Amino acid sequence: MIYPGPVARLIEELGRLPGVGPKTAQRLAFHILATDIHEVQRLAEALLAAKAQTVNCSVCHNITDVDPCRLCRNPERDRQLVCVVESPKDVAALERSHEYRGLYHVLHGAWSPIAGVGPEQLRIKELVDRLKAGGIVEVILATNPDLEGEATAMYLSRLLRTLGVKVTRIAHGLPVGGELDYAADDTIARALQGRREM
């Protein structure tokens, strides 16, 4: 045993985190050992509290500490609009843009045959139930502009159109502040296809 038991166990546990290899786990462990005990306690408590005090919202499936979540409860949000995203991180990204005032629906993933994720692993049935309950006029598909996100959007657009709602997809194009020269070819192609009259 090279490290004392408690240190070896900490390195092992840290090494389970995504993107943390053995060297990083060792570096983090020695940082923890050199850190004030109160700061380490704060981290340990934050880990447990985040887990214990949050659930998925029973309406939109976003992560929340109150159910239904604050977005679903908010009387100022437009209840006719539902924006479909892959993960809670995407809700946060859209909220930061201050552009959207409707509700959300978090799928918790995207269609990926390689990763073994089919439509039945996503919160699609729950989305269909929300639409059947009525009152929703437009569904905005905001899954990622990658292979899995596009496949999911394609699948959902076909499925949801049968329910009589308007289904739209967020625009693809050049990122604001970017340079044409640095944009990927398919981004430029999508920007041209999506051009609008000025």
Next chain:
Amino acid sequence: MIYPGPVARLIEELGRLPGVGPKTAQRLAFHILATDIHEVQRLAEALLAAKAQTVNCSVCHNITDVDPCRLCRNPERDRQLVCVVESPKDVAALERSHEYRGLYHVLHGAWSPIAGVGPEQLRIKELVDRLKAGGIVEVILATNPDLEGEATAMYLSRLLRTLGVKVTRIAHGLPVGGELDYAADDTIARALQGRREM
């Protein structure tokens, strides 16, 4: 507030770890939220246990869960040899080589005027006290082969020679399995300077 309180606090606490930026902290937090509660509890307990159940060995200053540490207690180790290293990680690295059977002394850093670390911040006084107590014949300086490690080794070699012990420095040269073509110029220079008759 984009994330519920407990999630925002977890992201904040994870973001204090070295090398963990806001994006990584967010990714780790969502991994934690998707992880089984028992696994999160194991991580939280490992953090607290590593902190609560370890101290620096009162003899060699290596991290340990018993004082003096297992290396200092081990009757099979050669008590005439002390290997001086910068950190507990270095003790682990040397032990993995199975080449060394003496004792250690952990400085907890290296001389770095830029980082404001002088000899008085290192466990040098404690090393001198160990040598004055007698019984030690050779001190092997195994600080890192970088600017700070070399400066520390230079400083220690001058200081310790006055105490009548043999002071040696671990060899610098080509890494085993490496290629001459890929080695840095100063590594090649040190390998030539340190050449030995075959």
